Amino acid sequence: MPKKHKIDRVALLIDALSAPSLRVRSVAVRGLTPLRDARAIRPIIESVRGLEDECEDFIPPFISEVMIALASSDDRGALIPFFTTLDASFEDLHPIVWHLTQEDRSAILSLAELYEDDIEPLKQILFGPYSDYTKNCVINILAETDTYEADHALIEVLQDREMDDYLVTEAADALGRSRCRDAFHPLCAILINKTDISDDTRSAAAGALGRIGDPRAIAPLVAVLTDPDEDRHSLTYEFAIDALQMLVGNGQEIEEDGEN
Helix, strand or coil: CCCCCCCCCHHHHHHCCCCCCHHHHHHHHHHHHHCCCHHHHHHHHHHCCCCCCCCCCCCCHHHHHHHHHHHHCCCCCCCCHHHHHHHHHHHHHHHHHHHHHHHHHHHHHHHHHHCCCHHHHHHHCCCHHHHHHHEEEEEEHHHHHHHHHHHHHHHHHHHHHCCCHHHHHHHHHHHHHHHCHHHHHHHHHHCCCCCCCCCHHHHHHHHHHHCCCHHHHHHHHHHHHHCCCCCCCHHHHHHHHHHHHHHHHHHCCCCCCCCC
């Protein structure tokens, strides 16, 4: 009988990742994902290059598939070269990041599980030389990770004056959703800063304080709402009213803050 030759499926699918067709690359990524072969990590990352001529509607779902494949590899170091490649390959990441964070969060959820026990690679991206859109992805991963370490990385974003207000807004929203009480003081500092902080970011801080539910937030919220120089038609004013309503509705007693 003729000797049967074993097919190296991984090698063949890696070859398919360089096909000019995005559909072919997508099939290859999905085929490689359950195999979890270390040889495929770099080629999967490189498969996001050269997609300029593809239909814009198909690119974000493909990027999501790539991120899920990287999450399945259990290689926590893969995300750094991936985001480096992604930043270098696209002039405008907004449609991709919108898809990942608003339309289909499956990739974000998969990566959050991978980094639950070690967020250091995520912090390298968040505070490194990456685009704001890439950093927004990381903020969303940290939010889904929902650990003490992740929350405090987001608090660092609130306190980093080099961070774009867009990212501070995203971090404030995330901390509000996780009801992180440790974020109380940084959020208050943002809320009361009318000169250096945008209306969007201040409103996010107000909303986060309302969701966190710490009754100490009543004082800075009332200060904003009774300030004659505060724009009563601003987002900050509207969110501060809603936050105050949340806190008053809780019926909690105001406790003295013993911290400085």
